[in-house]
Amino acid sequence: MLFSTKIVALLVLAAAAADPLWLDKILHADFSSLQLSANQCVQLCVRRSCLYVVHDAEHGCQMVTGGAALATPNSLLLRCCFQAPLVNVALGKPTRASSVLNSFLPGHSNDGVFLNSSNFFSSLNEIRAFLVIDLQQEYAIEAVALMPRLKNFGSNRFKYIEIRAGLTNVTGPDFSSYTLLALFPGPAPDPGIWVTKNLTTPVLGRFISLQRTAVLADYLEAAELMVYSRP
Template sequence: MTEVSVRQTQLTINHQVDRAFTSSETGWQLVSGGITVATPSSLLLQCCAPVPLRNVALGKPSRSSSEFSSDFLPQRANDGVFTQPSNIFHSLANDTLPFLVIDLGLEYVIEAVALMPRLVTYGTRFEDIEIRTGLTYVLGPDFSTYTLLALFPGPSPNPVTWVTTNLTVPVLGRYITVRRMAAPGEPLEVSELMVYSRT
């Protein structure tokens, strides 16, 4: 039920005749004066519960500046598989500005991002990893017009685990970019990227 329809429901209830009424089916009570009293099983409480966050990047189209081989394609970064060391996106080693782009397909209000670095060895390659989002298509490698969501200075945690950022102010975005901003010479490696939204 949308916020508008919730308000309409409340208005309908509040403008009923001044009488006492109890609904065992929905759990709400209308008492004298047309005031709605919510109970734990209230429909009004249930319909207004926060919508859970979900990963809106899973399985969405992706592209990259380069690929180490056909075994390390960009779609490995958002396929939902992050416990297998060989299931990663891996750019070319000589890619001076390596990046990964995921197209969410629609605009989402982004509230958090989580990134799993490469699971084994090469933790120092995870350096100055920048995640941004924007609403318009940009070819790359310059994504400076996009809004910065997270910057992970690195190296990757030992043992390797998720690095996450919860945004204090949600950001509207469609295109998600991951870039290695450190000095050239090392590839960009991503086991999994998750982008969380309630919409």
């Protein structure tokens, strides 16, 4: 059996979020003649619960529900038993926030700098402050990691912090239509310690919301937010 060196994980569990429009249109159609990317091929396989995906330029997207699957040397074979490393797909992606305190911009939350105590995102003192990262395409998200502000100025700030994922750009502050990935009740751990959540079921999403949902107003602060997938 010939296997490509670009072996990545096959996600076989359906995500809770709604399908993107391109996927919804072809779920029940003949996709063999469509020019799908490897990422789209995986997402379609998630919905069809297939066991293998073979993707190459000549044949496009092929799926196998059982038995053996062969890949040509130039193809991309995806199987459940082989996994590519998780990648932080949020790094450097566009951000926006409900408000910004001085120079503590939203982009500090996903710039890869998290050991500098002056490099972090902060909102104003407000109710349901939020941050949104646009991953710029749909990913099957498997884990998230959040570094609180390194200098903890009170336990109330890091309290009831929600991370959610969705496929549509929601203005906010209501992100209830998004799938909940993680909830950190707080208070913040010792400065410099990541809070993480590994998902038992991958969630398909493009827009990531980070929000402080505590009743009382306060600052939403984050040194770094990482979102892990296998692109």
